[in-house]
Amino acid sequence: MTDIAPDAPSGRGTGRLEKVIALRVREYRRAAGLSIADMAVRVGVSKAMLSKIENAQTSCSLATLERIADGLAIPVTALFRGVEADREAVYAPAGGGARIVRRGTRMGHDYRLLSVVRGPRTRQEALVVTLTAESEAFPLFHHPGIELIHMLEGEMVYAHGDARYAMRPGDTLHFDGEGPHGPAELVALPVRFLCVTVLDEAPDGR
Numbered sequence: 001m002t003d004i005a006p007d008a009p010s011g012r013g014t015g016r017l018e019k020v021i022a023l024r025v026r027e028y029r030r031a032a033g034l035s036i037a038d039m040a041v042r043v044g045v046s047k048a049m050l051s052k053i054e055n056a057q058t059s060c061s062l063a064t065l066e067r068i069a070d071g072l073a074i075p076v077t078a079l080f081r082g083v084e085a086d087r088e089a090v091y092a093p094a095g096g097g098a099r100i101v102r103r104g105t106r107m108g109h110d111y112r113l114l115s116v117v118r119g120p121r122t123r124q125e126a127l128v129v130t131l132t133a134e135s136e137a138f139p140l141f142h143h144p145g146i147e148l149i150h151m152l153e154g155e156m157v158y159a160h161g162d163a164r165y166a167m168r169p170g171d172t173l174h175f176d177g178e179g180p181h182g183p184a185e186l187v188a189l190p191v192r193f194l195c196v197t198v199l200d201e202a203p204d205g206r
């Protein structure tokens with residue numbers, strides 16, 4: 001059994017791309033319940049070549065990738081999933097995070113930034129907000145994007161538009177940030193909650 005186009009000899013030209021393709025081919029083959037021998041017959045690629053591909057020991061041709069994709073009923077692009085740049089991750093240990101200034105700071109709201117992660121079109125911020133006896137419940141805020149708050153400690157009444165929500169530990173509220181929102185009444189102090197905001201980013205990153 002031969003491939004449509006020659007592939008690079010074993011050990012030449014192998015790198016990150018070949019490793020990603022190896023992982024994807026093995027992943028889709030196993031998901032289809034096929035052995036290497038079964039898949040070799042199905043896609044028309046030799047068992048030896050398929051084994052080299054799955055072990056990142058060769059740089060296979062586009063024609064070979066097309067055969068594999070057709071045999072697995074997947075788009076060729078699926079075999080390249082994961083080739084793009086490393087994805088961002090931010091770790092904040094317990095008690096970590098930078099204290100930052102927001103509009104509510106002057107009213108006694110304490111903001112500790114856990115992370116900021118930017119995607120292709122969005123920016124996501126995660127903060128822990130703490131309200132104490134020095135905190136004022138008003139005024140309400142509004143901003144573009146979507147916001148989620150998850151109560152960690154204390155009790156408060158949270159406003160969004162004309163609605164009011166009794167928030168206790170374990171409660172979650174997910175809402176459109178354009179609507180006026182914020183703590184309307186602090187019932188049991190201190191109040192501490194996780195706040196995650198997702199904002200649309202302009203194409204130029206501004």
